[in-house]
Amino acid sequence: MPTPERGSITILISGPIAPTDLPGLDQRVCALLDGCDAAVVVCDVDGITADAVTVDALARLQLAAGRHQCRVRLRGVSPELRELVTFMGLREVLAR
Numbered sequence: 271m272p273t274p275e276r277g278s279i280t281i282l283i284s285g286p287i288a289p290t291d292l293p294g295l296d297q298r299v300c301a302l303l304d305g306c307d308a309a310v311v312v313c314d315v316d317g318i319t320a321d322a323v324t325v326d327a328l329a330r331l332q333l334a335a336g337r338h339q340c341r342v343r344l345r346g347v348s349p350e351l352r353e354l355v356t357f358m359g360l361r362e363v364l365a366r
Contacts, residue, residue: 271310282313287327291306296330299335312342313344
């Protein structure tokens with residue numbers, strides 16, 4: 271019997287993100303993933319600041335999604351954020 275295809279969810283992340291925002295962001299995303307059966311989390315990051323805190327947030331989202339058997343894809347990535355994400359080894363999250 272074929273398995274039904276899992277869908278995706280889209281979340282909007284606006285910035286700038288402060289280090290103190292990270293635990294709450296992680297908790298909200300985990301709660302969202304607990305309530306659905308998504309295979310992909312699309313993060314709309316249009317206009318977000320390209321800095322170390324943002325990359326930390328994206329890495330945490332990648333880990334949270336992995337715990338829910340999901341992948342993360344980014345949408346609206348600035349050239350600066352694309353470069354930083356690639357440099358930090360998270361290139362696989364960049365949407366194509």
